[in-house]
Amino acid sequence: MNDAVITLSCGAVRGLWRGEPGDPGSSAAFLGIPFAEPPVGERRFSDPVPVSPWEGVRDATAYGATAQRGDTGITLIPEPSVEGDSTLNVNVFTPRPGDADAALPVLVYIHGGGFTSGSPASPWYDGRAFNRDGVVTVSLSYRLGFDGFGEIDGAPSNRGVRDWLAALEWVQQHIRDFGGDPSRVTIAGQSAGGGAVLTLLGMPSAQHLFHAAWALSPALGDIAAPLARERSDRLADLAGVAATLEGFRSVSEERLLALQRDAAKVASRDPLAPLTGILRDGLPWGPVVDGDLLPGRRSRRFAPAWAQRRRSSSGPPTTSSR
Structure with missing residues (x-):
């Protein structure tokens, strides 16, 4: 295989x-490029x-670290975990690297992955086709x-959603260097990824980051803030700490x-209680209606978001890109 080197504004x-x-049919793969600093230490539970910027040429020939840790054993899709701290990264697959035109x-x-597992390092998500x-x-x-969605006093809410926004901003800034058109971005995802697409579709603040969307079997709706707070408080009790950033x-x-699954369990002897809880309240962890980034339930956010989209285009977006 041959190297493919391109220069971005960050390095x-x-x-x-x-x-x-x-x-x-040939293409180039750039793997594990960070779009944000590692969310560790003082940056843990913070905005991305x-x-x-870095000096020299950064190697992008292997997948970067994943937020998923270890073997979850809960999916048929091969989604490997990769150790490391720099978990906020993108993989770019392109037939025209360096061709800004x-x-x-x-x-x-x-x-x-239910907002608790899943990996962008899956071979199923390779963009070669x-x-x-x-x-x-x-x-x-x-x-x-x-880490991505828990409610914490003193920390920004919906950190996982903020990661999506930061990654999409990175795409807007850099995708021309990979031969892409930042005005022709389609966001897509399946299951929790499809739920992420619907969340972004209903956010007026995200509309400038994409022109079309595709949600495949999307996860159920957003979590109410009181319920998210209750689960975080329960997790703090299980961990024996105050429910604060510190x-x-x-x-x-x-x-x-290890504790987050227990913190979100539904207290009931009914074997269908977990499913009933998901149908009523959404997944255990996920986007939270925080009154800030997500001011209301998903269905109520679509109208202002689509109004903004229609004002900025000559018609409704389409998934056709060619």
């Missing part, structure tokens, strides 16, 4: 050509912080479970991951 990256450059349509894929049809493809990572930062990621 140069080295990817890999699959096939010979210029041959029909834009990545600092190519203006190819772009597909940005958000993985599923889309590249053959002239579509630049991006898969992105985001914080999962309590309290949760004092607990290791591994321990919170």
Whole structure:
């Protein structure tokens, strides 16, 4: 395989050509490019912080760290976990790296996994097939479970949603360097990823980041703030800490991951209670109606979001990019 090197405003990256450059069907993969600083230490439970520029050429030939840890054993889709701190990264697959004039349509894929698992490093999300049809493809990572969506006093809400926004902003800033057109971005996802698409579709503040959307079997709606707070308080009790930023930062990621499922359990002897709870309240962890980033339930957010979209275009968006 041949190296593919392109220079972004934040620094140069080295990817890999699959096939010979210029041959029909060949494409390049740039893996694990950070769109934000690692969410660890003082940055844990904070807004995503834009990545600092780097010197030299950054290797982008292997998948970056994933927010998913270990073998979850709960999915038929191969979604490997990758160790490391720099979990906020994107993978870009393109047939025209470095061609800023190519203006190819772009597909940005958000993985599923119930907002608690899933990995952008899955071979199922490799964009090679889309590249053959002239579509630049991006898969992105985001914080999962309590780290991404738990309610914490002193911390911004919906950190996983803010990660999606930061990744989409990165696409707007850099996708031309990969041969993509930032005005022709389609966001897509399945299950929780489809729920993420619907959340973004109903956010007026996100409308400038994409022109079309595709949600496949999307997850159920947003979580009410009181319920999210109740689950966070329960998690703090299980961990033996105060339900504050300092309290949760004092607990290791591994321990919170081990406890977060118990914190969201429905207290009932009814074997159907977990399913009933999901149908009524949504998934245990996920986007929260916080009155800020998500001011209301998803259905109530669609009208102002679509009104904004219609004002900024000559007609409703379409998933057709060619």
